[in-house]
Amino acid sequence: MSAAAGATLREVSSRPQEMERPLVEVRNLKMHFAVSSGPLFGGAAAKVKAVDDVSFTIARGETLGLVGESGCGKTTTGRCILRLEQPTSGEILFEGRDLGTLDRKALNEKRERMQVIFQDPYSSLNPRMKVGSIIGEPMKVHGIHPKQKEREQRVAELLSVCGLNPKFMDRYPHEMSGGQRQRVGIARALSLNPRFIVCDEAVSALDVSIQAQVINLLENLRDKFHLSYLFIAHDLSVVRHLCHRVAVMYLGRMVEIAESDELFVNPLHPYTQALLEAVPIPDPHVERQRAHRVMQGEVPSPINPPSGCVFHPRCPLAVESCRREVPPLRELKPGHWVACPRVGAT
Amino acid sequence: MPVLLEVRDLRTQFDTSAGTVRAVDGISYCVDEGETVGIVGESGCGKSVGALSILRLIPNPPGRIASGSIRFAGNDLLVLGNEEMRKVRGRQIAMVFQEPMTSLNPVLTIGLQLCETMELHLKLTPAQAQARAVELLGMVGISDPARRLQQYPHHLSGGMRQRVMIALALSCEPKLIIADEPTTALDVTIQAQILELMKDLTKRFGVALVIITHNLGVVARYADRVNVMYAGRIVESGTASDIYHRPVHPYTLGLLRSVPRMDRPRGERLIPIEGQPPDLTREITGCAYRPRCDYAVARCSSLAPQLESVEAGHATACFENSRLQQLLKEAS
Numbered sequence A: 001m002s003a004a005a006g007a008t009l010r011e012v013s014s015r016p017q018e019m020e021r022p023l024v025e026v027r028n029l030k031m032h033f034a035v036s037s038g039p040l041f042g043g044a045a046a047k048v049k050a051v052d053d054v055s056f057t058i059a060r061g062e063t064l065g066l067v068g069e070s071g072c073g074k075t076t077t078g079r080c081i082l083r084l085e086q087p088t089s090g091e092i093l094f095e096g097r098d099l100g101t102l103d104r105k106a107l108n109e110k111r112e113r114m115q116v117i118f119q120d121p122y123s124s125l126n127p128r129m130k131v132g133s134i135i136g137e138p139m140k141v142h143g144i145h146p147k148q149k150e151r152e153q154r155v156a157e158l159l160s161v162c163g164l165n166p167k168f169m170d171r172y173p174h175e176m177s178g179g180q181r182q183r184v185g186i187a188r189a190l191s192l193n194p195r196f197i198v199c200d201e202a203v204s205a206l207d208v209s210i211q212a213q214v215i216n217l218l219e220n221l222r223d224k225f226h227l228s229y230l231f232i233a234h235d236l237s238v239v240r241h242l243c244h245r246v247a248v249m250y251l252g253r254m255v256e257i258a259e260s261d262e263l264f265v266n267p268l269h270p271y272t273q274a275l276l277e278a279v280p281i282p283d284p285h286v287e288r289q290r291a292h293r294v295m296q297g298e299v300p301s302p303i304n305p306p307s308g309c310v311f312h313p314r315c316p317l318a319v320e321s322c323r324r325e326v327p328p329l330r331e332l333k334p335g336h337w338v339a340c341p342r343v344g345a346t
Numbered sequence B: 001m002p003v004l005l006e007v008r009d010l011r012t013q014f015d016t017s018a019g020t021v022r023a024v025d026g027i028s029y030c031v032d033e034g035e036t037v038g039i040v041g042e043s044g045c046g047k048s049v050g051a052l053s054i055l056r057l058i059p060n061p062p063g064r065i066a067s068g069s070i071r072f073a074g075n076d077l078l079v080l081g082n083e084e085m086r087k088v089r090g091r092q093i094a095m096v097f098q099e100p101m102t103s104l105n106p107v108l109t110i111g112l113q114l115c116e117t118m119e120l121h122l123k124l125t126p127a128q129a130q131a132r133a134v135e136l137l138g139m140v141g142i143s144d145p146a147r148r149l150q151q152y153p154h155h156l157s158g159g160m161r162q163r164v165m166i167a168l169a170l171s172c173e174p175k176l177i178i179a180d181e182p183t184t185a186l187d188v189t190i191q192a193q194i195l196e197l198m199k200d201l202t203k204r205f206g207v208a209l210v211i212i213t214h215n216l217g218v219v220a221r222y223a224d225r226v227n228v229m230y231a232g233r234i235v236e237s238g239t240a241s242d243i244y245h246r247p248v249h250p251y252t253l254g255l256l257r258s259v260p261r262m263d264r265p266r267g268e269r270l271i272p273i274e275g276q277p278p279d280l281t282r283e284i285t286g287c288a289y290r291p292r293c294d295y296a297v298a299r300c301s302s303l304a305p306q307l308e309s310v311e312a313g314h315a316t317a318c319f320e321n322s323r324l325q326q327l328l329k330e331a332s
Helices: A074-081 A104-112 A131-141 A148-161 A166-170 A178-190 A208-225 A236-242 A260-265 A270-278 A284-289 B047-054 B082-088 B110-121 B126-139 B158-170 B188-205 B216-222 B240-245 B250-258 B321-331
Strands: A024-036 A045-058 A063-067 A089-094 A114-117 A196-200 A228-232 A245-250 A253-259 A330-333 A336-338 B003-016 B019-032 B036-040 B063-072 B093-096 B176-180 B208-213 B225-230 B233-239 B308-311 B314-316
Touching: A024 A074, A045 A074, A045 A089, A045 A253, A063 A074, A063 A236, A074 A089, A074 A196, A074 A228, A104 A114, A114 A178, A131 A148, A131 A166, A131 A178, A148 A166, A148 A178, A178 A208, A208 A236, A208 B250, A228 A236, A236 A260, A245 A260, A245 A270, A253 A260, A253 A270, A270 B188, A284 B216, A284 B240, B003 B047, B003 B208, B019 B047, B019 B208, B019 B225, B019 B233, B036 B047, B036 B216, B047 B063, B047 B176, B047 B208, B093 B158, B110 B126, B110 B158, B126 B158, B158 B176, B158 B188, B176 B188, B188 B208, B188 B216, B208 B216, B216 B240, B225 B240, B225 B250, B233 B240, B233 B250, B250 B321
Parallel strands: A063 A228, A063 A245, A114 A196, A196 A228, B036 B208, B036 B225, B093 B176, B176 B208
Antiparallel strands: A024 A045, A024 A089, A245 A253, A253 A336, A330 A336, B003 B019, B003 B063, B225 B233, B233 B314, B308 B314
């Protein structure tokens, strides 16, 4: 791909040691939702396979990007890790413990260390609570800094870490801009000293100039507190900028996973290639030189997904066997996994 | 190419309990026949209000077009009577909105919505309109068009609905289509499909296109000329290549530096624009961008810079543009 230049300028700091045990391990995760199909009542119960047999790991200090189009299961994957959904099957290990086997108390303890930042800074903050209470609430729930005074001090500290004036404590969300609200959401996520944060489209709703501020904040916090992120997003340029490794999902399945530099320079799966080609680059000269091949068709319904490889109806490489066999992920290069039998190592 | 649309000193204001919002505060620009003009800027910069003002779709109250003129194909749209204005809307200037979910009527079939406009504006018989509707849907890449005419918007996906919107916009062979964030609600591969479709069809029929977006990449790919808006004003205008390669307004430069680019090496830090856009309910003295600007000098806080030409077809509203150009030249 001509559009993506290689070379890493800056060694991304706090690169994890390879030998260490991963912070998060997801093994064969399946999340199927029952939906009723057919006219009104009595329709046969159908299943939406929102996430279908997905496995990956996230190392300490690592940021894993999870990309794909609407309905590919990226948000559901994040929610399963946080145990906001009860997965249909599969294991999720956090700090080596299977979250599915923990009792309520033990799970709550783990939850202190895994937090989430949501997309919409308007609906993810309670409009009736002041910023101070919004950020202080998790500490109250988990019994950290039970004294009001200490808690306020900590809130002030968190606000300034996130680039806000501590005086904002006494404001309501509606008195703040979208970017400021998103900083409040980040401060809330940091309040319990987490190790791991799921950022679910955390910068998608922001304007470009504000988006850059928040991206830089997330990078600074990652380095400062040695955080791991699962960065769920549809904006590939942002994902490439922020993530060490990237996983691509399509219709509930993972189709490719690789180091960021590798994936964007050398995408192997036909879906990843189409996705990258579709991203316009803010430079008219570069754009004029790019071939604008447009992938035809739309993402099929997850209620009735295609047989075999879910991508085969839109795939330029598809052959007869793709209709029948679900392709497993294969490691074509060290760390570069692709779920397509039709591509070879280059 | 002859000028098709000429907007002069347009001001659109909204009276709210918090004060008068100057959403569009004196913008002037032209669109030539068959040309694609991109209007970029962030939320609240007035790009949508400016476009809605052209079609006089600003709800009044609270909104009103306070002053200015909009000349389109020889007429000033701001002095036309309501009946005459209705003949312009849809017929000569069509609009494609962001939300394909809400801009089609959910209780009417696709066919009815397509045929109504053509029967009204083009005086086609129902049978003729029906035949043309089938042809239009085929043209925008909708399979089995005859059956689709019987369907309701909720039967279609977001991308398909936006295709219907494009068919609707093209149905009366307008001279100008205004597309307000036409692909923002769509996934990236569908976005590419819709943009390519719009480009092909507008080129094929010689329709001028005003595309309003916050996505700098979309503008780079499709626009001939670009207006950059900030706080209700145009701060820079020029060809796409002027804007992206030789920006002469600090805000344009700031925008370009804020977005991560897929074709640049990874690991570079982004350079965001610090601060936030101004509150438009307050009267702004001087340059609205001054509080966030790295190049501001004393007079920026007292005088508002006007859009002035720096080279043929390239204009900026910045007092310090020559210093900015000099600094950029030295840096490169």
